[in-house]
Amino acid sequence: MKKYEFDCDVAVIGGGPAGIAAAVTAAENGKKVMLFEKNAYLGGALATGLSPLSFLDKKGRACIGGFAQKFIDRLTERNWSRGTQICPKHNSATCINSEGVKLLAFEMCKESGVQVLLHCEVLRAEVADGSLKSVTLFGKCNEIIVRSKVYIDCTGDGDLAYLSGCSYEKGQQDSGILQPPTVMFTLENVDQKKLFDYIEKHPGELRYNDAQIYENAAYDINHFRQRDGHVFVGLQETFARWKAEGRLPVERTSFIYINGTNPGEVYVNSIRMTHVDATDILDLSRAEMDGALQIPKLVKLLKEEVPGFENCFVSAIAPSLGVRETRRFTGVRRVTEQDAVNGIVPDDTVCLCGYKIDIHSGSGTGLYFRDIEEVFGIPYGALVSKEIDNLLLAGRCISSDAVAYGALRVIPCCMAMGEAAGIGAAEALKNDVLIRDADVTVIRKRLLENNAILTID
Numbered sequence: 001m002k003k004y005e006f007d008c009d010v011a012v013i014g015g016g017p018a019g020i021a022a023a024v025t026a027a028e029n030g031k032k033v034m035l036f037e038k039n040a041y042l043g044g045a046l047a048t049g050l051s052p053l054s055f056l057d058k059k060g061r062a063c064i065g066g067f068a069q070k071f072i073d074r075l076t077e078r079n080w081s082r083g084t085q086i087c088p089k090h091n092s093a094t095c096i097n098s099e100g101v102k103l104l105a106f107e108m109c110k111e112s113g114v115q116v117l118l119h120c121e122v123l124r125a126e127v128a129d130g131s132l133k134s135v136t137l138f139g140k141c142n143e144i145i146v147r148s149k150v151y152i153d154c155t156g157d158g159d160l161a162y163l164s165g166c167s168y169e170k171g172q173q174d175s176g177i178l179q180p181p182t183v184m185f186t187l188e189n190v191d192q193k194k195l196f197d198y199i200e201k202h203p204g205e206l207r208y209n210d211a212q213i214y215e216n217a218a219y220d221i222n223h224f225r226q227r228d229g230h231v232f233v234g235l236q237e238t239f240a241r242w243k244a245e246g247r248l249p250v251e252r253t254s255f256i257y258i259n260g261t262n263p264g265e266v267y268v269n270s271i272r273m274t275h276v277d278a279t280d281i282l283d284l285s286r287a288e289m290d291g292a293l294q295i296p297k298l299v300k301l302l303k304e305e306v307p308g309f310e311n312c313f314v315s316a317i318a319p320s321l322g323v324r325e326t327r328r329f330t331g332v333r334r335v336t337e338q339d340a341v342n343g344i345v346p347d348d349t350v351c352l353c354g355y356k357i358d359i360h361s362g363s364g365t366g367l368y369f370r371d372i373e374e375v376f377g378i379p380y381g382a383l384v385s386k387e388i389d390n391l392l393l394a395g396r397c398i399s400s401d402a403v404a405y406g407a408l409r410v411i412p413c414c415m416a417m418g419e420a421a422g423i424g425a426a427e428a429l430k431n432d433v434l435i436r437d438a439d440v441t442v443i444r445k446r447l448l449e450n451n452a453i454l455t456i457d
Helices: 016-028 043-046 068-075 098-112 157-162 192-201 221-226 236-244 279-304 336-340 402-408 411-430 441-447
Strands: 004-012 035-036 079-088 091-096 115-117 123-130 129-140 142-153 168-170 184-186 231-234 255-257 264-268 311-316 327-329 347-352 357-360 366-368 376-380 389-393
Touching: 004 016, 004 129, 004 411, 016 035, 016 043, 016 068, 016 098, 016 142, 016 411, 035 142, 043 098, 068 079, 068 091, 068 098, 068 411, 091 098, 091 255, 123 157, 142 157, 142 411, 157 327, 157 389, 192 221, 279 311, 336 357, 336 376, 336 402, 347 411, 347 441, 357 402, 376 402, 376 411, 389 411, 402 411, 411 441
Parallel strands: 004 035, 004 142, 035 115, 142 389
Antiparallel strands: 079 091, 123 129, 129 142, 168 327, 184 264, 184 311, 231 255, 255 264, 347 376, 357 366
């Protein structure tokens, strides 16, 4: 077996939205950075066409800036994004081109001097005296040993933290059930005008029969016609009929698509795999396969019965499962439901979240969708491992309870966390202190210099 050994200042494990932001930001702050990714591309969930929700809060105010906004601005310059637009249901929607995400992520890593290794996953973590000494990855029959001063876990599932022996929680607090993952896919040749004409005549297709799901009357046919950057959640009446007839192939109450950047192109987020733990290889494999096999059944129904989809076709299936929830690790600080619903913004906030609490049932079709009135803050300590001195967390695996997690798991927030982690790592190394002792005042200053948003007046 071929063996490689590397030394660096900052090792970022996981090249999704948080990982890209962490790696590029740390490199721009003068550190030698390596980024390790299990896939053949960077971008994670963002590279599946999923819309980055939450650049705006409920009142339409910008709550995410910095690296995340810079990334979207560069996509928009190349017509790989339609920019951020108001959405009555999700506060905002930012439609992107999945392939453009992959290209820009590579480009920004090269520009900043990040060394990227693809096709490798964490295999072992060597811990001594409360510190990570090395991490071993494996890929293509190659063993890769990395010795870094600081490690940032951006794997989503917290794979590095798990192998380091860190404590964690999984699933909802009352049941332990995990939110369901999704297999995203792309449809082309969708006639949206025809679909919208149909929806106008059948407004019930945009309404839930569930009092717990937040509704907004402005989320109507005019919204879709006026905004080319939208997320469509509808066909509730059609899905209910298909289910009653025993023909619905998915565990869903509605059809969801994100508008693409090319005419007639939509990214579909309607496959839903229940009773799945994406940290278990058997569950993960089953979900990938069974989820993909639901696609032709759903598309057949759309083509046959929903106006606008008669001539559509599948052009791509996302190369990896879209995971909503797995592990959440113990940090120096913890973000809670009370923080989210009460709009708490601590003095050491390094990222804001303005999205709704969005929790999908992992055992059925249920959905808990709760509005929050004000943004809440994610403190630096929620990114700092309580148990490993040189380990930061960014993205889905940070320290939070299950309810707050329902809001902060969205892509722009994960990118903002990654940026904060990258700056935190650089500042700790610059001053030769533990990452938990990095000066948060300086971290916040650096974030603000990068046009991050940390307060809303």
